[in-house]
Amino acid sequence: MNRRSFLTTTAIAATALSLGLGGAALAQEPLKVAFMYVGPVGDMGWSFQHDQGRQAVDAAYGGKVVTSYVENVPEGPDAERVLTQMALAGNKLIFATSFGYMDAVMNVAAKFPDVRFEHATGYKRADNVATYDARFYEGRAVIGTIAGRMTKTNKIGYIGSFPIPEVVQGINSAFIHARKVNPAVEMKVVWAYTWFDPAKEADAAAALIAEGVDVLMQHTDSTAPQAKAQEAGIYTFGQASDMSAFAPAPRISSIIDNWGPYYVARVGAMLDGSWASTGSWEGIGAGAVGIGEISSAVPAEVKAEAEALAAAIGAGTYHPFTGPLNKQDGSPWLAAGEVADDGALSGLNFFVEGITAQMPQ
């Protein structure tokens, strides 16, 4: 898999050896942990939430761990260089927090066998590469329920980022649960083809509002749609971070990425020597996905209903993808009572029956 070799093998071996010996000789030296972010830490969305997780590590371990980060790292060769810089600088655990870093992580990990890597949202693993993700679709089920109850026009808008499984899971989950409480509900989807671009997100929001949606969901990270919704007097949900500046309306709740518990646990595993390559995919139960405060704009019985659903998902008594469910073309997907397995979900590339929007091919 790795055909690039910037360093000769001997040079790496020598570096790795000297770093390893240095670590052994100075057992008291703090563990160095590095984080690589795709956006600025001030994006108030994806990278911001990862940095909150890093700060949770600092708070949990104090002087035993030293964390550092590099922000705004483009996916591609720059990511590979920054990861190498991190490994050469003596970091023993490195978190790469964007899907597009996947091949770069695999390349660098092959050259530094004694450094552990954690890749967010990817699917390639090695002995020293673990992956982690969060079950955002669990949170989407909860806010989908609220959306289904709150819409008057029976039209819900959804700003998609990219047609990848994680996003498709979210759209399906939100739609299934909105329909469950409101059979007349329709979902309109606009693909913004970006994770963070306030101008494009605002355009997408405006297009959906023009089509008559009165509840808007987003899988993009800026607050631009919130501002558009405020002008139009419709409801929204915070994405990635709480976006509480827009509460109690238009933002009536939010879906929050909470990486802190995972980061603290993984750094702890490094400290006690129990780190192993795993593929973690936690949800509401483990605290990886949070539901932001449901605001006063939502009637008490809807709030109670949403909280009960979140509790059931968190306790593991209910799975958001439980049959009977058909695919968009009407062919059967899950039989009554059947639950989608993780393999099917992680490659999900179709809408469920009832969504009229077309999946881009």
Place this chain on the structure above:
Amino acid sequence: MITLIARPAPSRFWAWATPVLAVLATMIAGGVLFAILGKDPLEAIRVIFWDPLFGANAGYFRGQLFIKAGPLILIAAGLAVGFRAGIWNIGAEGQYIVGALCGASVALAAYPAQSVLIFPAMVLAGALGGWAWGMIPALLKTRFGASEILVSLMLVYVAQNLLAWAAFGPLKNPQGFGFPGSRNLQQYPSAHNIELIAGSGIHWGVMAGFAALIGTYVLMNRHIAGFRIQVAGDAPKAARFAGVAPARLVAFCLGLSGALAGLAGMFEVAGPSGQITDSFGAGYGFTAIIVAFLGRLNPVGILLAGLLMALTYIGGDMAQLMLQLPAAAIQVFQGMLLFFLLGFDLLTNYTVKWGWARA
């Protein structure tokens, strides 16, 4: 009071001294910025400029300099020719993306066949793709008088959408579990733009960059076309009398810079980057404009300027990691470089006189 007096001819001394002065001024102003942020300015400057070249692990970073500078040099070499003629191709980023798309398409169409012909075919496709994308503003300018600055810039956004469409659609890896992005060409030996000497960072794209510098030097200094380009830039009316066909010149300059940018994109996707993804375009096409001017539109200057820009990127990442400087501070630092260069450029064309001007 300062008075500016135009020089009869641009100063050769200042033309070469201003980039050095600009770098020094950037270091000083950047140092002040870093000090305000609470970092030791000398240490920051050392981490950015010294450590990647001579510090620990410099063996790795020197190679990375060529990886980062290669596409910048290749693109800037082509842009410089057009800039000398007063033809402003601002859309090299778009030509870079289209070249990568064409090169990668050839490879992915041939996959998994192995043949020595695949790589040359990719090179050809990459150059043709960039050339074609550059010919759109050329045609619109010569036929309809549309500004090549605006058209070439707008075509960058078209190219970026084309890239997203390709990464999520036709070029998507069929074995990628539905995730976006093409197959990784690094794992396809016939298409892989390999590192020619292990650890050196030099791949075919860097070699092409060197060749482009030599080629454009010969063109500008030893060939009648270079003379025409120079005259067209310095004195457009005189050029017309001297028999320079403006339409042909526009097509030549935009075509050449487009083809070289396309080549840069193709070498990048087949080598360091490996994959077509929606975020493939990392701004090389825009940074190359800075490189061209920082290098005085001159081949040797472009080589040095490309390496210097690469150094600020690599050192900037180091400074983030080692000193926790924010990325924005590094970008301000890079911006200062262009700002000071343009500022000091005044000295090339004017002499400065201190004291009150007398009528």
